[in-house]
Amino acid sequence: MKNTVGKYCTTKQARIFTALVLSGFLSVGSSFYAIKSATAAPGQYFTETANQVVKENLKTNSLPRRVANAIFRDLSNREQIVVRKVEIINYSQRTWRNGCLNLPHPDELCTQAFVPGWRVVLSDGAQTWIYHTNSNGRSIRLANPYILTSNLPHNFPKYIEDTILQAASQRLKLPISRLNISQAQQRTWGNGCLDLPKPGEGCTEALERGWRVVVGAADQSLVYHTNTTGSKIRLNEKESKFSEGKLPQKLRDAVLRRAREESGLPERSLSIVGSKPTQWNYGCERQTYPYSCDPIAVSGWQVTVGAGLNRWVFLTDDKGSRIQLSGQYSETPNANLPRDIAERILVRASKRSEVPISQLRIVEVERRQWSDSCLGIADPLALCAAVVVPGWEVTVSDGEQRLVYRVGESGTVILDEKASSIADNNRQIKPIPIPRSELPRPLDSGVIFRQISSGGLAGRTYETVLLDDGSLIRVRVGDTNDSERSVRRISLQQVERFEQLLEKQGYEFNNISYPAPRGAADYITYTLTNRDGTVKYNDISQNSLPEDLRIIVNAWKQISSNYQ
Numbered sequence: 001m002k003n004t005v006g007k008y009c010t011t012k013q014a015r016i017f018t019a020l021v022l023s024g025f026l027s028v029g030s031s032f033y034a035i036k037s038a039t040a041a042p043g044q045y046f047t048e049t050a051n052q053v054v055k056e057n058l059k060t061n062s063l064p065r066r067v068a069n070a071i072f073r074d075l076s077n078r079e080q081i082v083v084r085k086v087e088i089i090n091y092s093q094r095t096w097r098n099g100c101l102n103l104p105h106p107d108e109l110c111t112q113a114f115v116p117g118w119r120v121v122l123s124d125g126a127q128t129w130i131y132h133t134n135s136n137g138r139s140i141r142l143a144n145p146y147i148l149t150s151n152l153p154h155n156f157p158k159y160i161e162d163t164i165l166q167a168a169s170q171r172l173k174l175p176i177s178r179l180n181i182s183q184a185q186q187r188t189w190g191n192g193c194l195d196l197p198k199p200g201e202g203c204t205e206a207l208e209r210g211w212r213v214v215v216g217a218a219d220q221s222l223v224y225h226t227n228t229t230g231s232k233i234r235l236n237e238k239e240s241k242f243s244e245g246k247l248p249q250k251l252r253d254a255v256l257r258r259a260r261e262e263s264g265l266p267e268r269s270l271s272i273v274g275s276k277p278t279q280w281n282y283g284c285e286r287q288t289y290p291y292s293c294d295p296i297a298v299s300g301w302q303v304t305v306g307a308g309l310n311r312w313v314f315l316t317d318d319k320g321s322r323i324q325l326s327g328q329y330s331e332t333p334n335a336n337l338p339r340d341i342a343e344r345i346l347v348r349a350s351k352r353s354e355v356p357i358s359q360l361r362i363v364e365v366e367r368r369q370w371s372d373s374c375l376g377i378a379d380p381l382a383l384c385a386a387v388v389v390p391g392w393e394v395t396v397s398d399g400e401q402r403l404v405y406r407v408g409e410s411g412t413v414i415l416d417e418k419a420s421s422i423a424d425n426n427r428q429i430k431p432i433p434i435p436r437s438e439l440p441r442p443l444d445s446g447v448i449f450r451q452i453s454s455g456g457l458a459g460r461t462y463e464t465v466l467l468d469d470g471s472l473i474r475v476r477v478g479d480t481n482d483s484e485r486s487v488r489r490i491s492l493q494q495v496e497r498f499e500q501l502l503e504k505q506g507y508e509f510n511n512i513s514y515p516a517p518r519g520a521a522d523y524i525t526y527t528l529t530n531r532d533g534t535v536k537y538n539d540i541s542q543n544s545l546p547e548d549l550r551i552i553v554n555a556w557k558q559i560s561s562n563y564q
Contacts, residue, residue: 004505063091067118070137075122075129077481078142090121094132101132101139104296115139118178156184160211167233168215168222173278183214187225194225195504196234207493208232216241216540226321227234238504238548247275247301259305259312262325271356274304282310282322296321308343308357337365337392343412348413349396349403364395368406375406431512434536439511440529449497449554452477452527455538464560471561490559501555502530507548509533516540528556 068088076083095443096102117134161184165176172179178393189195192204198203210227223239226232247255252272260267282298302319313327328438342362350357368391370376374384391408393416402417443450447465454461454477460479470492476484507530513536516523537545542553 051497063088063118063120066139067120067133071120071122071133072130074140074142084139084194085124086122088120089123092562094119096132101134101405103132103143107285110296110344124316126314133142137562153184153186156211157230160213161224163230163233164213164215164224167224171222171235173276179215181215185212187212189225189498192233194227194232195500196236198525208483236504245273247303251301251303251320254307255303255316255323255352258314258323262312263310270305270307272303272360273306274346276302278302278315282317282324302326308346308557310341321326337394341407342413345396345405345407345413348405352403353398353401355398357404359398360396360399362394363397368393370406370408375408375412377406377414377416381463404550421433431514434511434534439534443531448495448530450529451560454525456524466493466495466498466559494559498555498559502551507546507552509535513537514541514545
């Protein structure tokens with residue numbers, strides 16, 4: 001045992017001596033070096049680091065060994081990874097502007113003094129870490145715990161990567177350096193809108209090749225569809241996961257309290273109408289000469305609070321302990337619509353739509369002349385005088401509903417219901433779980449989708465299945481002679497589109513049923529099953545289904561239209 005230890009130590013000394021000799025030759029003309037860790041165990045790493053830092057003492061601006069050791073120690077303790085595979089791929093001397101090395105923690109007070117140190121970049125080929133340190137490694141901070149690199153396809157264009165990163169940076173309000181593309185897959189989209197049409201948009205029916213790209217940072221991710229040139233790029237919001245508009249409740253409460261103090265209005269009349277993550281500087285909004293000011297970089301939110309046509313914009317940190325007013329403005333309608341009439345319209349729209357005033361917007365104002373005192377809308381209970389009434393046509397929206405009002409200069413406001421698009425809150429049907437005993441059998445191998453229809457005046461039950469080879473098979477349940485069996489085939493392209501739709505819509509087939517209204521009779525019940533589960537609905541309730549499910553139902557009807 002002693003001989004073994006002795007041989008090991010002698011070998012180690014020889015290796016150190018050899019490394020130092022080699023370093024004399026390797027340092028000539030060299031401007032870059034890499035440090036490789038030897039093992040996952042921190043103790044053993046520090047024993048072998050000296051062998052692998054072959055140029056340190058021969059460069060005046062080289063990274064000190066103790067700084068490298070401190071970084072590897074922190075990385076090993078933080079990530080519990082095999083640091084043997086980690087390399088220092090870049091480093092540079094820096095002067096940080098404060099004692100927090102330009103990386104303050106929330107609510108942390110930083111000494112306002114310049115700190116010389118290092119910026120060090122490490123990678124294991126799959127993940128990248130960036131550290132800030134002081135000059136001796138006693139103070140170190142991880143700058144980007146969430147930056148990941150990935151093995152993207154070799155044919156993934158750099159210009160598309162740059163376009164995606166730029167779009168994601170603007171959407172998430174984060175620098176590109178904190179973003180990473182984790183997936184890039186070639187796709188063939190079903191239309192010129194890249195399978196993401198906008199409301200009312202006409203899309204060319206030609207297939208379009210492109211990419212599906214996932215980019216993100218921390219717990220946020222964005223999914224983009226592009227064409228092959230990158231000239232078309234669309235965000236798939238349903239598949240994306242980002243915190244825009246999802247302000248934590250504790251921050252909502254804190255900002256509303258601050259808005260109440262700023263506006264003098266009761267909190268019940270205020271509402272948050274917009275929020276997005278942002279980075280901002282705290283501490284210099286009241287800077288006074290001759291005192292210097294070093295603002296603290298804060299990660300947090302920009303929050304817009306509304307009351308009627310008034311808006312207040314606040315900046316807050318992630319805890320709600322630092323909140324400051326960034327700006328105040330009033331949304332003034334165009335076409336010379338008086339403010340008092342605009343307020344009156346918003347009050348009417350709020351009552352009609354059951355949406356808070358602060359969440360409504362006057363999105364269109366058009367100068368009009370109405371043909372009578374009823375503003376062109378007949379009222380059997382009113383006497384309409386045949387006189388020209390100048391006024392406006394005003395459209396109010398909450399992002400989903402559109403309410404169109406006819407307005408006279410005297411202040412008369414009448415809702416034009418025919419021109420409006422108003423949600424009927426009573427149309428939604430509350431789904432109920434399907435009892436386990438009533439669930440149909442799971443799909444057989446090779447089956448993509450199945451529909452079972454039953455009921456109606458005939459009282460018959462039919463089963464239609466779609467196979468992965470494009471076969472559509474329909475049979476009548478209970479037909480002993482199998483006389484009503486029919487088989488036809490759709491293209492594999494149609495099969496692929498339908499599978500993509502099932503995935504894209506994101507509707508969960510989680511064994512629930514949308515029942516028919518009480519008293520309904522002679523309706524047909526449809527039971528739809530995919531590989532995840534089952535959903536039931538009927539021909540009476542189908543117009544009240546969730547939008548994602550209605551899209552799937554309509555697509556299935558088109559595929560199986562010959563059988564309906």
